[in-house]
Every structure is written in C-alpha cells, then in structure tokens.
Amino acid sequence: MKHLFIVNPIAGGRDATEDVRSQVEAAFRDRSDSYEIYVTREPRDATAKIRQEASSGEELRVYACGGDGTFNECVCGAALLSNVAVCPFPTGTGNDFCRMFGTDAGLFRDLNALLDGTVREIDLISCNGTYSANICSVGIDARIGTEVHKYTGLPLIGGAGGYVISAVVNAFKGIATQMHVRCGDYDSTEKYSLICACNGRFYGGGFNPSPTATLDDGLLDFYIVKKVSLLTFARCIGKYASGHADDFPQFITHLRGTELFIEFEKEDVINLDGEALRATSVKMKLLPKALKLIVPAGLGHGMDNPPLAL
Secondary structure, eight states, rough: OOEEEOOTTTGSSSSOHHHHHHHHHEEEEEEESSSEEOOOTTTTTTHHHHHHHHOOOOEEEEEESHHHHHHHHHHHHHHTTEEEEEEOOOOSSSSSSHHHTGGGGGGGGGGHHHHOOOEEEEEEEEEEEESSSSSSEHHHHHHHHGGGGGGSTTTTTOOOOHHHHHHHHHHOOOOHHHEEEEEETTTEEEEEEEEESSSSSSSTTBSSOOOTTTSSSSSSEEEEEEEOOOHHHHHHHHHHHOOOOOTTTTTEEEEEEEEEEEEEEEEEEEEEEEEEEEEEEEEEEEEEEEEEEEEEETTTTTOOOOOSSO
C-alpha cells in the first residue's frame, strides 16, 4: 500500500508543505508502507496525479492537505476507483466536509488517526462530468461561495469574514435567477434564489441546510428556494444556514431523491464543494458507494447524529 499526500501550497493563504512533511516523516518512522508528498502546481494537478498513481493497480490512500477545494480535486481523482481511498487532512481556510463530524472533526487533523483508520464507501454527486462529495449548489449561494476568495485576503478579513462580505455584495447584485428545475414530480420554470443538493451537511464556511444528510444512504437532500426579496433573504438566511430551512415551506421546497436537472437562460456558476463550474444547464445525479473514504480511528464515539453509518 502507498500513501500519497497531496499538498496545496496556497491553501489557507500559507504554504503548509514543511509542516505536512515534518508530520509525515515523524508518523512513518515506525511504519513500513511507502509514502510520497506531492505539492500541486496548478488547478486539477491533484486529480491527474491520483489517476496516474492509481493506474498501477496498487492500493493507494490519498490525503488532501489543503481546504475543501483540495479535497474536491482528490475526490475527483479517486471517484469510482476500487483501489483508491481518500480523506481530508485540513490545512486550508474552509473545511466544511469535516464540520459534519462535530466534535470528532479534529480527528481529520490527527495524522496517526488517519493512518490507523478504516475505509468506508460513501455516495458521490455526479455533476456535469465532475464530482462532489459534499454539496452542489446554484444561485446566490454558489456566487457567494465561488467569489469568497476575492475578500478573504483583505486586511483583517478571515475566512468567515470573507463569506459575509461576499454574501452582502452578491445580495445587492440580485437575489434570483430564471431557471427550469426538474426533480421527480417537481417541474417548474420561474425565478429561484438558490438550489442545493446535499450529500453532506455543511458548505459556504459553515452553512448547514441539511442537518440530517447522510453520506452513504443512497439519497440526496434537495433545497429549492424560490425568489424572495432582499429583506426576506436577510431574515431567512440565518435559519437556512442553521438547519431550519423547513421552517419556510412557503419559500423553500425540500425534496429527497437521486437526480436534479436545471436549465438557465444564460451561463451561470455551479458550486461543487467550493469549486466553480460554469454551464447553461446542470445535471446532478447520485452515484451510490462511488468513493472510498478513509475514516480516522476513533470516529463516531459519542456522536448522536453521525453523517454515515458507523
């Protein structure tokens, strides 16, 4: 078995390569498995590296050393491959995938817990030829999430502050977009503020629309938010972000299923775990048990509402 550490040197605004290297070297002093530390050079470099390494057929465990974007690149490299397992080893700004594990989220920062972990199969979202392990969305939240990096580098503005500024800026640009949406028996063309498909629970720096989404249950939670005024958006966004979207059935339709289709009048942005994709139409489809996730040793102890069957 080989362990591959994918390091994004710009995640979180700092180069964590040497920190990762020192932890890895210390952890492998008493381990016989081989390992490699690979520092990415450009977008999607991680995906290509994983596909190249996996082609040998050797069992490969991949650790995404960065934020949610780095993890998404690694997920896309590992998707549908039987000999590759992946997990986040956070060093970046946003780590929304880990948030859903509550007080156990810190185990993903414990390298020995990851190396001693087990492998579990989880579902994926297929979206326009690429993949998401967590949440896909369109509308104002997608614009907020994909533009946040414009603001996180400003003086005195951290990761959470960047999301707040991006939300305010995009709210004033316009809340709603004309879309044709189909999901099961739901079929409508009108203006929508946002639509998200949840395999996981958190996105956008801590937004938690679906507090019960489960990574391996074979279903997605869809939240379809109709056009609302700026005042209503401001009044409801906190509830939506804290898992109370169902409190607003007059604005928000909550569906569960495996497929969602969206058509735009013109090209728009799609958010996939913080990564941006632009298209005039979207097909989101659940792929059951399509990814192998490394689950750190000790995960799930004391968790009342685990995001996967433990």
